[in-house]
Amino acid sequence: SAIFKFFNTIGAKRPLVVWYRVEPTLVSAEETIMRILPYVAAGILSVLAIIHFIYTIHDFVFTPRYFSPRDASLLAPMQATRNALTPTGRDYWSALLGFHFSHSIGILLFALMIVLATNLGIDWLKVLLVCLGAVYTWIAWRCWFHIPLMGCALATGLMLAGWAVP
Numbered sequence: 001s002a003i004f005k006f007f008n009t010i011g012a013k014r015p016l017v018v019w020y021r022v023e024p025t026l027v028s029a030e031e032t033i034m035r036i037l038p039y040v041a042a043g044i045l046s047v048l049a050i051i052h053f054i055y056t057i058h059d060f061v062f063t064p065r066y067f068s069p070r071d072a073s074l075l076a077p078m079q080a081t082r083n084a085l086t087p088t089g090r091d092y093w094s095a096l097l098g099f100h101f102s103h104s105i106g107i108l109l110f111a112l113m114i115v116l117a118t119n120l121g122i123d124w125l126k127v128l129l130v131c132l133g134a135v136y137t138w139i140a141w142r143c144w145f146h147i148p149l150m151g152c153a154l155a156t157g158l159m160l161a162g163w164a165v166p
Helices: 029-061 072-080 092-120 123-143 146-164
Strands: 002-007 016-021
Touching: 029 092, 029 146, 072 092, 092 123, 092 146, 123 146
Parallel strands: none
Antiparallel strands: 002 016
């Protein structure tokens, strides 16, 4: 197919129009799949972050359900207790919801960075993002539960596999 491209040359009064043909390159199905793996990783993280955000909105607006303690009698003391870090600040429950909101936004930005690193081919950022994914996987293993652990581990593996192909 013919490609129409403009080149601005130094000292040219108008852009130079260049026509050239691009020969199609054959890419194997395996290589195509490997190239989309980082996008799948970003999709997984985005879905988890959006669900987390929706659950946080629910607990913020309605009767807490998703991030409230299993022992319902602990919710009222959480709402009455101040955080030790900021004794004059918001109650512990509000601080917890704020953390959940910011965490959701952070994971969405992480997914966006994966897409940008893939589209723009920023190799140093790819290394940083795989390391960040490994850290999130470790945090999920130590502090969260099985769904974020599986999502973080899978996303990290997909990034690593997709970016290993030159």
